[in-house]
Amino acid sequence: MKLTEIKELLDAEVITGANRLEDDFQEVCSADLMSDVLAFATPGTILVTGLTNVQSVITAHVAEVGAIIYIRGKHPEEDAIKLAKQKNLPLLASPLSMFEACGRLYAKGLKSGSNTPK
Amino acid sequence: MEDEVLFFQEFSIMGKDFSNAGTVSTQIKAILKEIGFDPVIVRRAAIAAYEAEMNVVMYADRGVVRLRVTPHKINIELEDEGQGIEDIELAMQEGYSTATPEMREMGFGAGMGLPNIKRNSDEFEITSERGKGTRLNIVINAR
Numbered sequence: 001m002k003l004t005e006i007k008e009l010l011d012a013e014v015i016t017g018a019n020r021l022e023d024d025f026q027e028v029c030s031a032d033l034m035s036d037v038l039a040f041a042t043p044g045t046i047l048v049t050g051l052t053n054v055q056s057v058i059t060a061h062v063a064e065v066g067a068i069i070y071i072r073g074k075h076p077e078e079d080a081i082k083l084a085k086q087k088n089l090p091l092l093a094s095p096l097s098m099f100e101a102c103g104r105l106y107a108k109g110l111k112s113g114s115n116t117p118k
Numbered sequence: 119m120e121d122e123v124l125f126f127q128e129f130s131i132m133g134k135d136f137s138n139a140g141t142v143s144t145q146i147k148a149i150l151k152e153i154g155f156d157p158v159i160v161r162r163a164a165i166a167a168y169e170a171e172m173n174v175v176m177y178a179d180r181g182v183v184r185l186r187v188t189p190h191k192i193n194i195e196l197e198d199e200g201q202g203i204e205d206i207e208l209a210m211q212e213g214y215s216t217a218t219p220e221m222r223e224m225g226f227g228a229g230m231g232l233p234n235i236k237r238n239s240d241e242f243e244i245t246s247e248r249g250k251g252t253r254l255n256i257v258i259n260a261r
Contacts, residue, residue, distance in 0.1 A: 034225035038165050039234045043157075051225045058140035059225070062147060062164045064157075079137070 001025055001108060003067060003090060006046070009104050010094040012069060016081060017090025025066055027113030028105050030098055034059040041065055045113025048101050054079040061087050069094055071101045125153060125187040131174045133200060136224060139175040142183055143168035146194070153187060155260060162238040163192050163258050169231045170254055174198045176221050178251060194256040203246040210236070210244075 004021040007014060014021070029041045030048040034055055037047060043064040049056055050072055057080045060068050067090040070076055075093050076084070084091045094101055127149070129142040147164035151157075167183070174181035178200030186193040203209050210232050217227020236242045241257035 032225065033222075033228040033230075035169065035228040035230035035234060038169060039230050039237070043161060053224060054137075055140065055225050058144060058168070062140070062143060062161075062168045064161055 001105075001110060003092075006069070006105070007092060009108065010069060010092070010096055010101050012092040012094040015076060015091040015093055016084045017067065017088065020067070020088070020090045023066065023090070026111055028102065028110045029065070029113035030102050031114075037065065038063050040114045040116050042113045042115055046105075046110075047113075048098060048105075050074055050098065052076045052080065054083055056080060057083045057087070057089060057091075060089055066090075067092065069101065071096055071098050121188055123186055123188055125149065125185070127185050129183040129185070131171055131178075131181040131183065131198075133175060133177070133179040133181070133198075135175060139172055139224075140168060143171045146183075146185055149185065150187070150192065155192070159192070159258060159260060163194065163256075166235045166238040166256050166258070167194050169235045170194070170196050170256065172226050173231055173252075174200075176217065176224075176226060177201060181251075190260050192258040192260065194254075194258075196254045196256075197251065198253075199251040202248045202250055202252055203244075204248055206244055206246055 025046050027045040029045045032051050041063045044066045047065045047068045052074050069092045073095045146167045150160045178198035181198035184195040212233045213229040215229035221227035239256045240259045243255040246252040
């Protein structure tokens with residue numbers, strides 16, 4: 001699903017990465033704990049999170065997450081935005097809850113971007 | 119020459135310096151990518167380095183990271199000065215954590231750090247002395 005469609009689906013605002021709205025995503029991972037992202041996220045996944053500090057962007061960069069969607073109307077902090085611009089990482093902000101955001105993405109056929117142990 | 123060192127760099131990390139946390143591992147990631155390692159290998163090394171760096175920032179006073187690259191191996195060695203780990207076996211268990219609420223607010227302290235470093239390493243050694251510090255040796259095979 002293209003990022004531009006995801007933006008519409010989640011009523012989201014694009015904070016950085018407007019040049020990457022045509023990028024296609026197949027997987028979604030949701031977490032507020034960055035160690036869980038580092039442990040379980042698959043490369044290229046979208047990350048849905050409520051953690052807005054710079055660590056969210058560093059974690060995404062290190063784990064090769066393809067885009068971050070901040071939920072619950074939260075906006076990333078300034079240093080997070082600055083780093084995301086440097087790394088050309090798309091950041092979006094949605095007013096939806098984590099459940100609602102993930103539910104809409106799941107209903108559209110996106111798959112789990114999380115290799116959790118069974 | 120199997121053990122020829124292609125690249126060596128030493129980095130320092132300050133404990134409690136949350137605003138710079140992650141800068142060493144992002145540099146390491148960029149260096150390994152530049153050298154031309156497989157992206158899967160680069161990602162594993164970057165994840166291990168980042169978790170280890172966060173541990174130094176969260177728990178130690180200061181630390182040193184040595185990145186040594188040979189044609190066949192990436193070696194990341196970390197030595198910190200600080201409180202050390204009382205029970206390494208316990209600290210290696212997933213979910214065990216001594217994190218403070220401040221660390222959890224940063225998105226860390228889920229008790230996944232050390233197990234996650236081990237999972238991304240081909241060789242992993244940890245030694246620690248209570249009240250002095252901790253040493254990690256991480257090796258990731260290039261192929």
